[in-house]
Amino acid sequence: DADVTQTPRNRITKTGKRIMLECSQTKGHDRMYWYRQDPGLGLRLIYYSFDVKDINKGEISDGYSVSRQAQAKFSLSLESAIPNQTALYFCATSDLAPNTDTQYFGPGTRLTVL
């Protein structure tokens, strides 16, 4: 079984709908991240969490919210989806120091907002 899983893998929705993307991990890592990937761009950080009670905004948090339900679960929500949120979304995890630098990625969720 994969260490980092994301559901759904693909989603098509309409403008204005609320969407939740879910991420679960079995690596036992405390740190979790949400990124989006757009064609021609590298990954951009949306939110990150260093433990259950610690949530931080990343580079592009506007229009998104997150919930860290447990050490192993980190969800990303789009409260009112818009077409320019069409992208590939990745969840990632990393361990505590001294291994904090290396992030491990889930398989991604392809989101299309019509």
Next chain:
Amino acid sequence: AQTVTQSQPEMSVQEAETVTLSCTYDTSENNYYLFWYKQPPSRQMILVIRQEAYKQQNATENRFSVNFQKAAKSFSLKISDSQLGDTAMYFCAFIPDSNYQLIWGAGTKLIIKP
């Protein structure tokens, strides 16, 4: 601002050839970690190789090796004896010790031709 630049949007080589992907970065930090990630058509983000900036020795992983030039802020990836399965997008990224947030390049599309 901390940035990563991959100057080759696309490259193609014949199977079994050696190919080098370029990456330069800009940071004022002294301690950081550098990575190459591979993203095949399956879109999974896979760690290829990792380099610690305070180590002068270049990292190697089987057919993959890096040429790390700290003063020049250069971190190129060499793939020896290239295989069809190496066809993918390759992303260069670094993470500074100060905030553990990955900063990504835009990627290089590598095509291995039979």
